[in-house]
Amino acid sequence: MLISSDHDEDPFLITGELEIGAILRSIQRAAALLRMYPEGKPDHSIMTTILEYNADTRQLIVDCSSESEFNERLVKAPNVVFDTHMDQITIHFKAENPQSTTHDGQPAFVFSAPKSLRRVQRREFYRVEVPVGEPATCTLLILESGQKPRRVQVKLKDISGGGVALLDPDNQLPRQSGITFENARLTLPEVGEAVVDLEVLRVHTNVLPNKKEIVELACRFKNIPNPTLMLVQGYIGRLERRLNAKRRGY
8 A cells, every 4th residue: 555645756757858868878888788678568578788879869779689570569669668777776768769770780779769767776775864853654553462452653763765763762662573563654754655564673772871762673674565665765865865955055
């Protein structure tokens, strides 16, 4: 289950022509392999490379398949999908108007350059601190043997694409690694709410100077759906932009 705000936007979508061109050229220079397939038919794909990107004509030339049947199907497709991975970054875009051409005397495809492109950095191991003045919270249903079910809300210390750290200053949560909180509701300011399953990996107790103990539970997301992960990554992106602006004095 996923609940997002109406004004939620895709923070990883790039629409600037110059930035798109720079990314396409970087893929070309790295000779990175891209998966290419007609839109809606991911099972009919091949691996290809970018042979040339022409910023003046806004055209993209890529290598074609050695199978003529695939090439014929691709030319008939109104849109063609590409995705690749470079340096733990996923890049995904669509190109229109595929046509057969030649490049350096070899068969190839030419497309109209993409109008937009998604560039997502994997953040399983990159945690961002949640601002104290604008807390994100997690609401959990606690089911313990011999006790009535109770609902508890705690604050997030930090968050990544792989999980969260929960703060429990009032000793409301079970202090046990290996357990799973099912259907935990994350409330992420300015982004929305997401329902996830959280597996507790570690439990750590911090002792403050006033001798008060704050329990911290490090949790990972279990089988998080892609739309929910996008929401989490969008929230991380917002936190990063604010942190960067603060560092620059804005």
